[in-house]
Amino acid sequence: MKLPEFDPLDRETRQRVRVAGGMLARPRMDAAMSRRVRKVLSAGRWRPVPRIPALSGVAALMTHNAIKAGFGAERLFAEPVSDALFARLALNDHLRRSEIGKVLHAFGRAGCDRAMLVKGAALAPFWPSPALREMEDADLVVASADAAKACGALEGLGWRRTDVGWSHPCGLHLDLSVPKTPLALRMFDNAEPHSEWRGIAALPRPADHVVLIAVHAARNRGLRIWRDLCDATVLLEGGEGVRSGARAVAAEFGRTLELEAFLAAYDRLMRFRGGSRTDGDAKALAALYLAMACDPVSVFGFNALSSTLVTPGEFLGGIARTIAGAKSPAGERDPAFGELPGRGSFARQWIKLRWIARLASTGRLAHYRRLVARGRRAFAAGKVFSDADRP
Numbered sequence: 001m002k003l004p005e006f007d008p009l010d011r012e013t014r015q016r017v018r019v020a021g022g023m024l025a026r027p028r029m030d031a032a033m034s035r036r037v038r039k040v041l042s043a044g045r046w047r048p049v050p051r052i053p054a055l056s057g058v059a060a061l062m063t064h065n066a067i068k069a070g071f072g073a074e075r076l077f078a079e080p081v082s083d084a085l086f087a088r089l090a091l092n093d094h095l096r097r098s099e100i101g102k103v104l105h106a107f108g109r110a111g112c113d114r115a116m117l118v119k120g121a122a123l124a125p126f127w128p129s130p131a132l133r134e135m136e137d138a139d140l141v142v143a144s145a146d147a148a149k150a151c152g153a154l155e156g157l158g159w160r161r162t163d164v165g166w167s168h169p170c171g172l173h174l175d176l177s178v179p180k181t182p183l184a185l186r187m188f189d190n191a192e193p194h195s196e197w198r199g200i201a202a203l204p205r206p207a208d209h210v211v212l213i214a215v216h217a218a219r220n221r222g223l224r225i226w227r228d229l230c231d232a233t234v235l236l237e238g239g240e241g242v243r244s245g246a247r248a249v250a251a252e253f254g255r256t257l258e259l260e261a262f263l264a265a266y267d268r269l270m271r272f273r274g275g276s277r278t279d280g281d282a283k284a285l286a287a288l289y290l291a292m293a294c295d296p297v298s299v300f301g302f303n304a305l306s307s308t309l310v311t312p313g314e315f316l317g318g319i320a321r322t323i324a325g326a327k328s329p330a331g332e333r334d335p336a337f338g339e340l341p342g343r344g345s346f347a348r349q350w351i352k353l354r355w356i357a358r359l360a361s362t363g364r365l366a367h368y369r370r371l372v373a374r375g376r377r378a379f380a381a382g383k384v385f386s387d388a389d390r391p
Contacts, residue, residue: 009294013049017294020049020076022269024062025226026233027127029069037069041076048078054293057227060089061132086131093124093131095170099157100138101197103174106153108200112146115200116191118212119231122203125196126234134227137165137173141188144178151176183253187212206235207245211255214246214262218285222265222292229270232262261285269293 009017023037040046051059063073063081073080100121107115116122120135127133142150151161159166159174166174179188187209191202204212210232217228236242243263250259260278264286267273278286 009050009052014294016047017049017052017055018269018290020062021055021058021226021293022272024065024076025055025058025230026065026270027061027132027230028233028237029065034069037066037071041066041069041071046075048074048076051077051079051081052294055226057134057224058230060085060134061127061230064128064132089131089134092172093129096121096135096138096172097130099168099170099172100140102157103140103154103159104197104199104201106157107142107146107150110146110149110153112142112149112153112200114143114146114188114191114202115150116141116188116202116204117194117197118204118209119216120227122194122209123231123234126238127230133230137175139175139177141177141179141184143188144180147176147178181253183208183211183215183249183255186249186253205245206238206242207249210235210242210246211249211253211259214250214259215255217262217289218258222289225265225289225293226269228262229266232266233270236266257282257285261289265289265293 019040023033023040026033029037049055055062059077059081062076066073066076100117104115118139118141120133121138121140124130124133124135140150154166154174154176155161157168159168164173164175166176168174179185187204190205190208192205194201194203203209213228213232213235217225246259247256250256260282264278264282268286268290
């Protein structure tokens with residue numbers, strides 16, 4: 001498998017990526033933002049931005065908004081989004097909506113009282129087109145007492161249990177969870193009826209949902225920060241008091257660090273403001289988000305920041321263990337590399353070794369050591385819906 005390669009971006013290009021993302025990676029475009037888009041993209045000094053992996057989950061949305069503002073896709077990206085991607089997203093959305101509808105109906109017939117959709121599955125209907133909200137899987141939460149019923153209903157529909165959730169023959173994936181933590185239980189108990197999906201479908205209250213998205217962003221170390229910010233925009237701009245409500249929820253359940261770091265990144269990237277006042281660990285985590293938003297080496301060449309925060313030396317050790325098929329000292333396979341043996345390990349590790357060499361040749365190893373140190377200090381988030389909570 002050949003991994004795409006991107007050179008580290010210079011300061012000016014990173015700033016253009018942030019500006020383009022902040023203007024166009026948003027589900028709602030008001031008149032003021034549309035005017036700003038036209039002013040920036042029509043400027044003579046504007047140059048298209050590279051389609052770095054950090055933007056992969058929102059590239060279609062950004063292209064949609066650029067076209068809506070009157071610009072061709074080539075004005076936005078150096079490598080424009082293809083028609084094939086839009087076609088694939090439309091097909092995936094059609095299949096997802098059809099199958100989720102069947103799942104919810106089956107859950108109801110099986111006696112489940114409620115099925116809460118979260119993140120992309122819940123918020124996609126509020127994007128310009130649900131197809132533009134890319135997602136790897138759909139997240140559903142049921143009560144612990146209904147877990148066996150839900151699993152039986154899925155099996156009856158042809159879904160197959162896997163190591164990471166449920167898979168359907170058509171290629172869709174479902175993440176079925178039960179609420180275990182106090183925050184998750186509160187979120188589930190206070191869920192509201194979903195305006196798009198009828199019957200037993202529900203979604204978290206906006207303030208609760210913002211906290212969940214903030215915790216999700218921290219858990220993933222900002223890997224898909226632009227998509228998380230888009231989801232939060234739907235909620236934060238959807239009504240008064242959502243931000244203050246989210247702060248109250250975060251304070252009650254000990255998630256203030258994750259929320260304040262996320263809001264600081266939101267203010268900087270989506271509102272073009274200085275950001276919420278943060279210090280200490282929250283400031284460090286917000287800095288990590290800002291770096292992940294526009295730095296291709298962070299996301300792709302430095303697998304470490306997506307799974308485990310490791311130094312370059314530890315990263316090289318993980319590559320060596322993968323090639324050798326060994327287990328980590330703790331007895332478990334390194335989560336950043338455990339999927340690689342048997343799937344072209346040597347070739348893939350060679351590509352990653354070239355990334356380390358590129359980091360060294362461009363003088364950026366020290367930069368990433370600092371980022372890793374910040375992330376390690378900042379990261380205090382557990383999982384709201386733990387892998388161990390899957391029924």
